[in-house]
Amino acid sequence: MTNLQGLPSSISASVGTPGKARNVPADVECIQRLFNLITPTSGSHLVVDGKCGALLVQRISEYQSNCLNVSKPDAVIDPQGRTFNRLVADARKASPETQAAEPDRQPWLTEPACDGAVTLTDSDFQRAATALGNAVSVNIIKAFATVESGGRSGFGPAKMPVIAYEGHLFRKYTERKYDRSHPLLSYPYVEKAGPQWRANNKNQTTAWATLVAAYRLDPAAALMSTSWGMFQIMGFNFAACGYTTVFDFVTAMKTNAGCQLKAFVGFCSKNPALVKAIKNKDYVGMAARYNGADYGDYDKRIQTAFEALERKK
Incomplete structure (x- = not known):
């Protein structure tokens, strides 16, 4: 399988719902990058940090439901499984402009701005x-x-x-x-x-x-x-x-x-x-x-x- 922007050609273990998937950090990063490759520039990109959080689980579930027509998605991507293979195929089709997109971290929204006065008298x-x-x-x-x-x-x-x-x-x-x-x-x-x-x-x-x-x-x-x-x-x-x-x-x-x-x-x-x-x-x-x-x-x-x-x- 051809590598995509230096990504591994496969994952070593399952990625997705905690408790169901092993979520090896390197594998999680691979999946995060693949999703970012198929997400439009204006869309919601994932932070590539090797951690399988709620947003990644949600993205996997939505992908299985919307792209694979899975009626009851398990939000787990198995090595060489149907979800993984389709995700790689979709990433191959992505345009170079989309592939180069960086995650939008929304600093204004997520950066604390509290002056310390968190209680009332x-x-x-x-x-x-x-x-x-x-x-x-x-x-x-x-x-x-x-x-x-x-x-x-x-x-x-x-x-x-x-x-x-x-x-x-x-x-x-x-x-x-x-x-x-x-x-x-x-x-x-x-x-x-x-x-x-x-x-x-x-x-x-x-x-x-x-x-x-x-x-x-x-x-x-x-x-x-x-x-x-x-x-x-x-x-x-x-x-x-x-x-x-x-x-x-x-x-x-x-x-x-x-x-x-x-x-x-x-x-x-x-x-x-x-x-x-x-x-x-x-x-x-x-x-x-x-x-x-x-x-x-x-x-x-x-x-x-x-x-x-x-x-x-």
């Missing part, structure tokens, strides 16, 4: 309550933070905002363009926190990897389809939060917890019905206005969090 919460009106309880605002992010911080260990990616919204903003080619990034809404959502958001590492993959397809749509920070405000609410673009909004969400609280206050201020529900401790109204019609038990969770905070007074 009681005074911060008090100022937010005052901004929303005299009848607003500080502990109601804390309850929202508790339900959305645990109440301690809107940042993860790497000082990046806590996020959750919503593929059904990406589907909406991209007009279903990627339903077939990227079914784990663009899919119809079935139920709240459905199987695709759980797969994409099982932890923050996976959530960020998913966001980066979507960002490479459509930056604005990806950011608008993600919830951000301590209060998990959806990116599509950027204007209601006081920002001109979703990029400005995300920049603020990456900066500190104070910016995340400011966005929450801005969002609530543009929704008088939500503020009224907050003042009246109307938990159903809060849930519907903040979390949408399919809010599940959000009303009960807000009430439970609020009452727990009240008992600590």
Whole structure:
């Protein structure tokens, strides 16, 4: 078999789903490079690092489904197996321009920009309550933070905002363009926190990897389809939060917890019905206005969090 740009002509062991494949680093790099060869310049390229992460597993699964018509892809590439041979054949057909493409690492999105202020003080919460009106309880605002992010911080260990990616919204903003080619990034809404959502958001590492993959397809749509920070405000609410673009909004969400609280206050201020529900401790109204019609038990969770905070007074 002819080598492609210096790649080995075969792999020594299977690559793909951890637990099913051996994932020898040199073999993983080979597969990553092969996928990059067949990906258009504007597409989502893989970082060639020899590590089989969620993005590579997703790419293998999508390739088996879309190019090989496998109904139940296992996301595993075996040496000299059908997936490997087809992948090599497709790489041979790729144009030189495509072959020379470098991975897009999206430095703006993935580089930490936090100034270190990852938590809020009681005074911060008090100022937010005052901004929303005299009848607003500080502990109601804390309850929202508790339900959305645990109440301690809107940042993860790497000082990046806590996020959750919503593929059904990406589907909406991209007009279903990627339903077939990227079914784990663009899919119809079935139920709240459905199987695709759980797969994409099982932890923050996976959530960020998913966001980066979507960002490479459509930056604005990806950011608008993600919830951000301590209060998990959806990116599509950027204007209601006081920002001109979703990029400005995300920049603020990456900066500190104070910016995340400011966005929450801005969002609530543009929704008088939500503020009224907050003042009246109307938990159903809060849930519907903040979390949408399919809010599940959000009303009960807000009430439970609020009452727990009240008992600590």
